[in-house]
Amino acid sequence: xxxxxxxxxxxxxxxxxxxxxxxxxxxxxxxxxxxxxxxxxxxxxxxxxxxxxxxxxxxxxxxxxxxxxxxxxxxxxxxxxxxxxxxxxxxxxxxxxxxxxxxxxxxxxxxxxxxxxxxxxxxxxxxxxxxxxxxxxxxxxxxxxxxxxxxxxxxxxxxxxxxxxxxxxxxxxxxxxxxxxxxxxxxxxxxxxxxxxxxxxxxxxxxxxxxxxxxxxxxxxxxxxxxxxxxxxxxxxxxxxxxxxxxxxxxxxxxxxxxxxxxxxxxxxxxxxxxxxxxxxxxxxxxxxxxxxxxxxxxxxxxxxxxxxxxxxxxxxxxxxxxxxxxxxxxxxxxxxxxxxxxxxxxxxxxxxxxxxxxxxxxxxxxxxxxxxxxxxxxxxx
Amino acid sequence: xxxxxxxxxxxxxxxxxxxxxxxxxxxxxxxxxxxxxxxxxxxxxxxxxxxxxxxxxxxxxxxxxxxxxxxxxxxxxxxxxxxxxxxxxxxxxxxxxxxxxxxxxxxxxxxxxxxxxxxxxxxxxxxxxxxxxxxxxxxxxxxxxxxxxxxxxxxxxxxxxxxxxxxxxxxxxxxxxxxxxxxxxxxxxxxxxxxxxxxxxxxxxxxxxxxxxxxxxxxxxxxxxxxxxxxxxxxxxxxxxxxxxxxxxxxxxxxxxxxxxxxxxxxxxxxxxxxxxxxxxxxxxxxxxxxxxxxxxxxxxxxxxxxxxxxxxxxxxxxxxxxxxxxxxxxxxxxxxxxxxxxxxxxxxxxxxxxxxxxxxxxxxxxxxxxxxxxxxxxxxx
Numbered sequence: 001x002x003x004x005x006x007x008x009x010x011x012x013x014x015x016x017x018x019x020x021x022x023x024x025x026x027x028x029x030x031x032x033x034x035x036x037x038x039x040x041x042x043x044x045x046x047x048x049x050x051x052x053x054x055x056x057x058x059x060x061x062x063x064x065x066x067x068x069x070x071x072x073x074x075x076x077x078x079x080x081x082x083x084x085x086x087x088x089x090x091x092x093x094x095x096x097x098x099x100x101x102x103x104x105x106x107x108x109x110x111x112x113x114x115x116x117x118x119x120x121x122x123x124x125x126x127x128x129x130x131x132x133x134x135x136x137x138x139x140x141x142x143x144x145x146x147x148x149x150x151x152x153x154x155x156x157x158x159x160x161x162x163x164x165x166x167x168x169x170x171x172x173x174x175x176x177x178x179x180x181x182x183x184x185x186x187x188x189x190x191x192x193x194x195x196x197x198x199x200x201x202x203x204x205x206x207x208x209x210x211x212x213x214x215x216x217x218x219x220x221x222x223x224x225x226x227x228x229x230x231x232x233x234x235x236x237x238x239x240x241x242x243x244x245x246x247x248x249x250x251x252x253x254x255x256x257x258x259x260x261x262x263x264x265x266x267x268x269x270x271x272x273x274x275x276x277x278x279x280x281x282x283x284x285x286x287x288x289x290x291x292x293x294x295x296x297x298x299x300x301x302x303x304x305x306x307x308x309x310x311x312x313x314x315x316x317x318x319x320x321x322x323x324x325x326x327x328x329x330x331x332x333x334x335x336x337x338x339x340x341x342x343x344x345x346x347x348x349x350x351x352x353x354x355x356x357x358x359x360x361x362x363x364x365x366x367x368x369x370x371x372x373x374x375x376x377x378x379x380x381x382x
Numbered sequence: 383x384x385x386x387x388x389x390x391x392x393x394x395x396x397x398x399x400x401x402x403x404x405x406x407x408x409x410x411x412x413x414x415x416x417x418x419x420x421x422x423x424x425x426x427x428x429x430x431x432x433x434x435x436x437x438x439x440x441x442x443x444x445x446x447x448x449x450x451x452x453x454x455x456x457x458x459x460x461x462x463x464x465x466x467x468x469x470x471x472x473x474x475x476x477x478x479x480x481x482x483x484x485x486x487x488x489x490x491x492x493x494x495x496x497x498x499x500x501x502x503x504x505x506x507x508x509x510x511x512x513x514x515x516x517x518x519x520x521x522x523x524x525x526x527x528x529x530x531x532x533x534x535x536x537x538x539x540x541x542x543x544x545x546x547x548x549x550x551x552x553x554x555x556x557x558x559x560x561x562x563x564x565x566x567x568x569x570x571x572x573x574x575x576x577x578x579x580x581x582x583x584x585x586x587x588x589x590x591x592x593x594x595x596x597x598x599x600x601x602x603x604x605x606x607x608x609x610x611x612x613x614x615x616x617x618x619x620x621x622x623x624x625x626x627x628x629x630x631x632x633x634x635x636x637x638x639x640x641x642x643x644x645x646x647x648x649x650x651x652x653x654x655x656x657x658x659x660x661x662x663x664x665x666x667x668x669x670x671x672x673x674x675x676x677x678x679x680x681x682x683x684x685x686x687x688x689x690x691x692x693x694x695x696x697x698x699x700x701x702x703x704x705x706x707x708x709x710x711x712x713x714x715x716x717x718x719x720x721x722x723x724x725x726x727x728x729x730x731x732x733x734x735x736x737x738x739x740x741x742x743x744x745x746x747x748x749x750x751x752x753x754x755x756x757x758x759x760x761x762x763x764x
Contacts, residue, residue, distance in 0.1 A: 117567040118515050125560075126508045133500050171567045178507075178560050185499040185553045 012105025014042035020266035100142035113171035124175035159344035188296030202304030206366035214370025216377030232322035245333035254311035261358030304343025321364035394487025396424035402648035408436035425760035482524035495553035506557035541726035570678030584686030588748035596752025598759030614704035627715035638690035643740030686725025703746035
């Protein structure tokens with residue numbers, strides 16, 4: 001008997017966010033996961049652990065078949081090549097087909113994107129176009145897309161609603177904005193077939209409470225939380241922590257961001273998969289996309305807590321979680337940083353049923369949980 | 383002795399605009415032309431005639447070598463495939479290299495673009511990214527890009543300066559806008575190397591006065607002038623001419639567009655190639671791009687006459703040129719049409735030395751010239 005689970009292709013499922021999305025898909029009981037990943041910034045080991053966590057969560061009377069449905073089929077491949085994507089869809093023709101896609105794979109470093117724009121456009125735009133082309137070929141018309149709060153640039157209104165002007169200020173942000181525009185045009189071209197939801201991530205943090213999977217970037221982390229967490233293992237001690245500006249118009253002068261637990265973020269994707277089947281959310285489009293209304297079924301949602309935290313608040317939370325005494329120096333503002341990026345997540349709350357269950361303390365605890373258990377990340381020897 | 387001409391890769395040189403650009407490159411005496419074309423909407427015959435016209439224009443004492451330098455090397459290939467582009471640059475490594483690129487190849491039908499967005503993004507965006515990637519690999523950092531007045535959408539100010547808000551209202555227009563943004567980001571990433579000029583075309587019309595090359599779209603022409611010209615050969619007679627709206631706020635109620643002779647447009651590309659070498663034009667960027675200033679060397683220019691002509695004026699001009707008695711019916715406005723799209727070309731006049739030498743009468747004469755001589759286009763039997 002074939003599994004009653006629907007097959008979801010999660011691109012880049014081995015990465016930090018992808019692995020948590022894959023896990024939430026499996027934990028939902030609704031979905032099986034297949035992935036295509038080139039492991040450019042991730043490790044296959046993460047996917048094995050995702051399966052293990054999901055299997056451990058099965059009831060005691062689970063069958064071998066139930067366990068097997070939680071295995072993640074991995075296609076090692078590069079989504080900038082259409083033939084690599086094609087092989088996945090072709091292979092699944094005889095396995096009930098791909099029901100829907102969660103497109104996570106992308107290059108994601110804002111600073112680097114300005115230095116290597118061609119690579120970023122190739123990985124984030126050509127790849128998205130390739131994926132849509134192959135999806136259309138195999139008549140798979142459901143997609144949830146990883147967008148980013150960077151599409152807003154420096155927003156005029158805080159908290160930021162989805163209807164804000166989209167004016168990204170980095171190459172990375174433009175790749176996300178363009179991908180949303182492309183998705184919208186594709187949905188408009190065949191309103192009876194295509195359905196897509198773009199999820200604009202604010203600042204994901206933490207990891208699954210088991211500490212088995214987590215954020216393991218190659219080299220020095222570009223983001224605050226993984227850096228703080230790795231520093232607590234003794235790394236980057238000589239370089240210390242630099243805080244870019246403490247003279248912003250915020251309560252303590254440091255930048256404010258909207259951190260949310262990665263398990264909440266990941267669950268938002270499972271919520272979005274379910275929402276793809278609903279007609280009502282696509283009817284009042286102009287309220288949600290920031291594009292203005294049209295006939296097609298594309299809609300974008302903010303995934304954030306709606307509550308901002310400053311850099312100093314995050315350092316303090318990580319100090320409590322790790323016991324590490326962070327030394328920092330205040331240096332000048334960093335080009336492109338804006339004082340406050342706090343989401344208005346009310347649309348996702350209302351239409352997707354998205355909620356944030358985890359608080360700041362748990363984010364810090366779970367960010368540290370993975371690094372504490374695996375100080376060398378996925379390459380830690382047991 | 384190698385030719386002193388610089389090698390220019392003109393993508394899509396067999397097409398209507400590409401063939402006139404190739405011709406102006408050859409006529410300049412400065413450039414040789416190589417092309418990559420998949421002949422999806424064009425014929426190889428056009429390129430042979432370009433060479434013939436250029437050879438006929440040589441002085442009587444021209445050598446065989448002079449004639450040979452006017453031959454256009456054709457690589458049959460698809461620029462959505464990186465390896466096809468790569469072969470051109472690889473082949474030219476031993477021939478002095480590619481000096482610069484004029485990127486013309488694209489899908490260009492506004493209406494169709496909304497129906498087939500994936501194809502348009504693939505042909506117009508993936509292809510541009512591929513081209514830039516291979517250019518960077520072979521250290522070719524000069525490019526002139528075929529943009530379009532559609533990047534302005536419905537402009538607030540007529541005539542339209544380059545600093546207008548860019549708000550395209552079609553998939554086609556978005557592919558051109560995104561390509562400009564990508565070019566700008568690439569130029570910003572390496573300001574000492576990359577130089578790019580985007581040329582925003584208004585409405586090219588006519589053909590080389592010899593009538594040997596011209597506009598030969600597959601199927602019924604989507605644009606007014608080629609349709610009128612083909613109608614004069616007896617085609618599409620039963621369907622008649624439809625004019626979409628005569629209640630626009632224009633002198634005669636029909637839409638006003640900025641028609642310019644394709645030889646003037648093509649010469650603008652030769653002007654732009656020369657301008658790539660100048661530093662001054664890139665210094666006051668904000669005045670030209672509509673993006674705001676930055677450190678990189680990207681700049682966009684309008685190519686138009688700066689003088690609008692209404693649909694009815696064009697019908698009358700074509701009646702005079704062809705002697706054909708056009709019957710037309712006024713039907714409702716067409717979605718997406720705006721009343722007036724007239725360029726402000728003063729920036730291109732001033733900084734590129736771009737001028738329009740041909741008038742309306744010559745545009746109509748030369749539009750008809752090709753169809754009169756070749757009623758079945760390039761497939762006409764002699």
